[in-house]
Amino acid sequence: MPSDPLVAQHVLEFPGGYTRTTGPVVGRFLSELRARRIVGVRTAEGRVLVPPLEYDPATGEPVTGEYVEVGPAGTVTTWAWVDEPLEGHPLDRPFAWALIELDGADTALLHAVEAENPKAIGAGTRVWPVWRDRPTGHITDISHFAPEVTKIVSNVRAEYRLQAGGALRVFLEGVERGVLLGGRCASCGKVYVPYRAACPECGSAIPETLELPDTGTITTYAINNLPDPRAPQVPFVSAYILLDGADVPMIALMGDVPAHEVRQGMRVKAVWVPEGERTASMTNIRWFAPTGEPDVEL
Numbered sequence: 001m002p003s004d005p006l007v008a009q010h011v012l013e014f015p016g017g018y019t020r021t022t023g024p025v026v027g028r029f030l031s032e033l034r035a036r037r038i039v040g041v042r043t044a045e046g047r048v049l050v051p052p053l054e055y056d057p058a059t060g061e062p063v064t065g066e067y068v069e070v071g072p073a074g075t076v077t078t079w080a081w082v083d084e085p086l087e088g089h090p091l092d093r094p095f096a097w098a099l100i101e102l103d104g105a106d107t108a109l110l111h112a113v114e115a116e117n118p119k120a121i122g123a124g125t126r127v128w129p130v131w132r133d134r135p136t137g138h139i140t141d142i143s144h145f146a147p148e149v150t151k152i153v154s155n156v157r158a159e160y161r162l163q164a165g166g167a168l169r170v171f172l173e174g175v176e177r178g179v180l181l182g183g184r185c186a187s188c189g190k191v192y193v194p195y196r197a198a199c200p201e202c203g204s205a206i207p208e209t210l211e212l213p214d215t216g217t218i219t220t221y222a223i224n225n226l227p228d229p230r231a232p233q234v235p236f237v238s239a240y241i242l243l244d245g246a247d248v249p250m251i252a253l254m255g256d257v258p259a260h261e262v263r264q265g266m267r268v269k270a271v272w273v274p275e276g277e278r279t280a281s282m283t284n285i286r287w288f289a290p291t292g293e294p295d296v297e298l
């Protein structure tokens with residue numbers, strides 16, 4: 001007749017703590033921890049063991065007694081994610097157990113790494129120790145490690161009013177009428193658009209405006225993959241357009257053409273918003289669109 005097995009429940013516990021001596025090597029490590037330093041010990045072969053050991057596990061030889069400060073940062077070599085921490089775990093929220101090779105060490109230290117989620121940690125993740133408030137000379141003086149700070153979030157908001165100077169005002173009033181105003185330097189002959197009061201090249205005044213056509217040639221361009229409220233879609237193209245008769249290009253948006261078809265030398269023309277909607281602003285030009293003319297050699 002089967003009988004229940006005999007079972008006795010035992011608890012091994014040392015009320016008040018189990019005291020043991022550390023020996024000089026581990027003792028040095030823990031004393032340094034209490035001072036918020038992490039040290040390793042150098043082996044006869046020159047490797048640095050962290051945590052330090054009394055004998056080199058590779059050769060069995062006693063270590064040299066030379067202590068080397070390492071870290072405090074290190075690199076995760078391998079890790080295991082803990083979704084539900086158990087009692088006695090260093091953190092009460094999800095974390096990773098990781099082997100961390102501290103800078104200057106040749107062996108890895110096992111410790112907890114706090115990370116937002118398992119994707120925030122990997123082999124190669126740089127981590128820094130987070131120290132406990134009151135170190136006591138125990139491995140838990142390092143509460144845990146945390147990934148290196150690689151980004152900060154700051155709130156940015158700028159409100160400003162741009163006051164058009166005399167020359168820009170002249171240009172924008174032209175745009176309101178549907179014309180692009182530039183100016184020719186009387187001294188060096190260069191034609192600038194938008195209109196400016198002085199030649200940036202030779203410094204001479206440009207007293208008169210010059211009306212330029214709204215056609216030109218793309219000199220260079222960029223395909224943008226980040227959305228912009230002014231752009232028709234993503235990807236969109238911003239291009240430097242040399243208006244016919246001008247000596248310096250102006251930057252503008254391209255439209256009515258797939259991004260991959262835009263090219264240097266392409267002939268383009270401004271697409272204006274309807275006359276009734278125009279203001280003294282560059283938004284009057286929706287974008288530049290290809291004219292279909294043959295490309296131009298630049």
Ligand SMILES: [Zn+2]
Pocket residue numbers: 185186187188189190199200201202203204
């Ligand atoms: Zn000039």
